[in-house]
Structure formats: structure tokens, C-alpha cells
Amino acid sequence: MGSYPALAFVLLFTATLASSCDGGKVLVFPIDGSHWLNMKILVEALHSRGHQVTVIRTSTSWYISEISPYYTSITITLEEPPSIESQDHMTSFLKRSLEIRRNKGSLWAFIDFYQILFDLMGQNQRAMAKMVTSIFENKTLVKEMRESGYDLLLADPAFPGGVLLAHHLQLPLVLNVRWIFNGEAHFAIAPSPLSYVPQLFSDYSDKMDFFQRINNIIYHSILVYMYHYVANPPYQAVCDKYFGHDVSVMSLVQGADLWLMRTDYTFEFPRPTMPNVVYIGGFQGKPSKPLPSDLEEFVQSSAEHGVVVMTLGTLLRDLGPEISEIIASAFSNLPQKVVRRNIGERPVTLGNNTMLVDWLPQNDLLGHPKTKVFVTTHGGTHRIYEAIYHGVPVLMPHLDQSDNMVRALKARGEAEMVGRTMRMLSH
Numbered sequence: 001m002g003s004y005p006a007l008a009f010v011l012l013f014t015a016t017l018a019s020s021c022d023g024g025k026v027l028v029f030p031i032d033g034s035h036w037l038n039m040k041i042l043v044e045a046l047h048s049r050g051h052q053v054t055v056i057r058t059s060t061s062w063y064i065s066e067i068s069p070y071y072t073s074i075t076i077t078l079e080e081p082p083s084i085e086s087q088d089h090m091t092s093f094l095k096r097s098l099e100i101r102r103n104k105g106s107l108w109a110f111i112d113f114y115q116i117l118f119d120l121m122g123q124n125q126r127a128m129a130k131m132v133t134s135i136f137e138n139k140t141l142v143k144e145m146r147e148s149g150y151d152l153l154l155a156d157p158a159f160p161g162g163v164l165l166a167h168h169l170q171l172p173l174v175l176n177v178r179w180i181f182n183g184e185a186h187f188a189i190a191p192s193p194l195s196y197v198p199q200l201f202s203d204y205s206d207k208m209d210f211f212q213r214i215n216n217i218i219y220h221s222i223l224v225y226m227y228h229y230v231a232n233p234p235y236q237a238v239c240d241k242y243f244g245h246d247v248s249v250m251s252l253v254q255g256a257d258l259w260l261m262r263t264d265y266t267f268e269f270p271r272p273t274m275p276n277v278v279y280i281g282g283f284q285g286k287p288s289k290p291l292p293s294d295l296e297e298f299v300q301s302s303a304e305h306g307v308v309v310m311t312l313g314t315l316l317r318d319l320g321p322e323i324s325e326i327i328a329s330a331f332s333n334l335p336q337k338v339v340r341r342n343i344g345e346r347p348v349t350l351g352n353n354t355m356l357v358d359w360l361p362q363n364d365l366l367g368h369p370k371t372k373v374f375v376t377t378h379g380g381t382h383r384i385y386e387a388i389y390h391g392v393p394v395l396m397p398h399l400d401q402s403d404n405m406v407r408a409l410k411a412r413g414e415a416e417m418v419g420r421t422m423r424m425l426s427h
Contacts, residue, residue, distance in 0.1 A: 023050030024151040027171065028071070029162025030055060034380050036063045038262060039156060039176055041284050044070050054148070056162075058131065074141070078131055113201075114222060122230045125181060128159040129234035136168060136242055145169055152257075157181065163252045164238060173255070178262040178381055180253060181235075182227035185261065189254055190272045194220055197271045206269035262381050267388070284382055285389030288367025295339070298355050299370045302337035306372035309365045309392075311341040311383075325349050336372060339365060366390040 026046055030039040046053050053071040057064040058078055066073050135141060152172040155162025157180045166173040177185045183200045186192055198204035199219040204212050227250075235249040257276065264281030265273075291299060299307050308331070325347050331338045332351025342356040350356070362383070365371055367390045374392045376383050387394050 023052060025052045025149055026054070027145070027148075027150040027153045027165075027169075028053060028055045029153060029155040029165055030057075030064060031156045031159055032058075032061050032063050034382060035156050035158065037382050038284060039154075040070075042154065042176060042260075047071065054150070056135075056165075076131055076135060078127070078134065114226075118226060118230045121181070121226065124159055125231050126234045128161045129238050132161045132164050132238055133241075135165060136238075142168070157185070157253050157256075160235065160249050160253060163249060163256070164235065164242075167247070167252050168242065172257045173252075174258045174260065175253075175256045176260050176262070181231045181249075183223040185259065186271060186273065188250065189259070189274050189277070192271060196269070198269070199223065206271075264385070281381065282385045282389060284385060286363060288364040288390070289361070291361065291364055291368065295355075295357075295361075295365075298337060298339070299365075299368060302370055305335040305337070307365070307368070307370045308334065308336045308338045308373045308375060309340075309360070309362070309371055310338065310375040311360060311362060312376075321345065321347075328354065362386065363390075366392050 028039065028043060030036050043053050043055065047070040054074060055064060055068075055071045056074045056076065057066065058076050060078065064073075066075055146169060150169070150171055152174055153162060153166040153169065154174045154176060155166065157163055157175050157177055160181055163173065163175075175185075179185060179200075180188055182188070186197075187199075194216045195213055196206045196208065198206065198208070199216050200223060202212075202216055202219045204216060208216060232249065239245075239247045239249060259274070259277040261277050261279050262281055262283075263279055265279050267281065290296065310327075310331075321344070324342070324344060327340075328347035328351065329349040331340070331354050332349060334351075334353065336353070338351075338354040339360055340354055340356055341358070341360045343358060346356060363386055366374060366386055371390075371392055374383075374387050374394050376394065376396050384394065
């Protein structure tokens with residue numbers, strides 16, 4: 001009995017020591033656009049726990065601010081910025097993708113889609129390889145990074161510049177990951193039998209018939225080709241120059257210390273995985289906040305019919321005047337009120353039930369009890385998991401990440417994907 005006070009003192013003293021320990025130093029190599037929305041959450045969480053965070057960005061970045069209360073930044077000036085940082089370029093790519101995917105099933109549409117995908121990936125991977133080379137050649141910057149005493153590097157490997165930098169600086173590597181530069185991340189580190197593990201862009205579930213399995217092999221073969229002839233060559237040139245011919249970017253990706261996978265196993269099909277993979281899907285979910293007064297008034301005016309929320313995603317400004325008019329006309333026939341993010345011209349057929357906004361508080365709208373349906377053209381994991389968190393049904397056309405919808409929602413009867421979204425919605 002007499003030992004309890006002594007034990008309490010030891011525990012209290014230990015807790016005091018733990019609370020007074022210095023935080024670590026984290027170097028972050030993110031990707032701009034929608035990927036930054038996920039990385040920013042981790043950056044803010046690290047800052048809140050006392051860690052010092054430094055973020056590498058480019059001078060042309062349109063989402064990653066140079067000045068922030070949560071991190072200090074290192075800005076890299078590039079002659080040729082990645083097209084992922086050009087909103088006009090990405091809008092053009094996504095519009096063309098949408099046109100092609102609307103004709104899914106056609107051989108020419110199939111070829112056209114992969115052609116523009118290869119073009120986009122090739123341009124971005126070459127630009128990222130040049131960015132890494134410019135960092136390596138800046139001896140002063142590299143010396144400052146080495147002397148800063150970073151404890152680890154946190155990177156998004158979809159464009160694996162951070163993977164190469166971590167190896168150059170000999171830092172432990174943590175990946176904030178869903179996709180890598182040749183497709184879905186699991187395929188790089190875990191056995192992925194194509195008989196029941198669907199490949200990217202297949203839109204298949206884990207229950208495939210014989211012909212779907214054959215098609216799944218074709219989808220996989222295309223991405224293998226993309227890796228060897230489109231995505232990897234720019235990085236292999238960097239590896240050959242700075243690390244030697246026996247090092248490849250894929251070997252460095254596979255050697256990462258920790259994988260923070262932006263999915264939840266509950267919403268994935270069964271598949272092999274690895275012990276250093278931590279599933280963090282849904283980490284962006286948070287309670288909604290009150291809406292601005294004008295938006296709250298509009299939402300409340302929907303009465304018992306509720307509200308439809310539509311956004312084109314982070315990268316897509318508008319769908320062009322023709323499709324925009326079709327959407328506006330379809331929405332005008334709904335009994336629901338509609339909150340729609342729209343950057344382009346105001347549609348002529350816009351109904352009185354629709355509010356157009358340049359920006360909308362997506363999480364707060366999804367968490368509003370009046371919201372009935374979420375319409376999105378992107379299908380990225382950030383939006384899908386926010387919708388899951390708030391329990392809102394999702395409707396989207398086929399586009400670049402419809403596989404997310406199949407895995408997380410459609411296979412469980414929680415979402416519908418259609419070729420002509422607004423026509424079905426107007427029913």
C-alpha cells in the first residue's frame with residue numbers, strides 16, 4: 001500500500017518529462033491541387049502537436065501558400081512548372097476526359113483516354129524530375145536542408161520528387177498515399193492477384209467474371225507500359241546521375257518506412273496488404289460549422305425538399321457552356337434548392353432554385369441536415385470520405401476516379417454512376 005504514492009510520483013514525473021519534450025522536424029514534399037487538401041490536414045495536425053514543419057513548394061503553386069502559421073516554406077523557382085499547377089491545363093484535360101468517358105465502350109474512346117493520360121503524366125513527371133534536379137544542383141539549399149536536422153520526410157508519391165529527395169538527404173520516408181506514379185499504391189508493395197483485385201480505371205469490383213478478368217489484365221498491362229515508357233524514364237535518369245544505375249525510384253518507393261493510405265479498409269475490396277501500411281481513410285472528416293447567413297437562409301428556404309450540392313472539384317473550373325446549360329436546365333426542374341460552385345459564365349437556363357457560388361464550404365454543406373444529394377464530377381477520396389462521414393448520397397458521371405466510387409459506395413448501394421448525370425438526377 002505504501003508504494004502507491006511513490007508509483008504515482010514516478011508516473012507524474014514521467015508525464016511531465018513527456019510533455020516537455022521537443023517536437024520533431026518534418027520536411028514535407030507535397031503535390032499541389034486536391035492532393036494538398038489532404039496533406040494540409042496532416043501538416044496542421046503535426047503543427048498542433050509541437051512539430052516544426054517545412055513545406056517545399058514551387059513559385060507557381062496555386063494552393064500551397066508561401067506564408068502560413070502552420071509551416072515555413074522553401075520555394076523552388078522553375079522554368080517549366082508542372083501542368084498540375086496550371087489550372088487552364090488541368091481544366092482542359094478534365095473536360096476532354098469527361099467527353100471521352102461519356103463514350104465509354106468505344107475502342108477509339110479507350111485509346112484516346114490513355115493517350116491524353118500518357119501525355120499528362122509524361123509532362124508532369126518530366127517537370128517534377130527537373131524540379132528535383134534543380135534542388136540537387138543547388139548545393140547551398142541541399143547543405144541547408146542537411147544542417148536543418150530533419151527527422152523525416154513526408155511525401156506524396158504520385159509525383160515522387162519527395163521520394164528522391166528523401167534518399168538524397170538520407171531521411172526516413174513517410175508516404176501520404178493513394179496513388180503512385182504508375183497507378184494504385186497497393187500494386188507496388190503487396191501481391192495483387194488480378195483475378196479479384198481490380199486495376200485502376202476498370203470500374204470493376206472484386207467479383208469479376210472471366211471476361212472482366214481478361215479486361216483487368218489489359219488495364220494492368222497498360223499501366224505497366226506507362227510505368228516503363230512514360231512515368232519512370234525521367235526519374236531513372238535522375239537516379240542514374242546521382243545514385244547509380246542500381247537504384248530506381250520504384251525501389252525507393254517500395255522501401256518507404258511508413259505508408260499512410262488514404263482509404264479505410266471497411267470501404268475497400270479484400271486484398272493483401274503490408275504491416276507498414278496504416279489506413280487513414282476518413283481522417284479529413286470533421287463536424288460541420290454554421291453556414292454564412294446568406295447561404296443558411298437559402299438552404300432553409302428549401303423546406304421539406306432539401307438541397308442538392310454540386311461541385312466540379314478542385315481542378316475543374318467549368319464544363320463549358322453547352323454542358324453547363326444542360327445542367328442548369330435539369331436543376332431548374334427540381335423541387336430541391338441547388339447550391340452549385342460555378343466559375344464560368346452564368347447559364348441562361350439557370351433556375352430560381354439555384355445559387356451559384358465561386359466557392360462553397362463543402363464540409364459544412366455536406367453536414368447540413370437539409371442536404372440530400374452530393375453531385376461531384378471528380379470522385380476523389382477527399383470528397384468521397386467527406387460524403388461518407390456525413391452520410392450523404394453521391395451521384396457522379398464517369399470520370400478519372402470512378403474506381404473510388406465503385407470501391408467505397410456503389411458496391412454497397414450508396415452511390416450511382418451514370419453517363420448522363422443530370423438526366424438521371426432530373427427524374
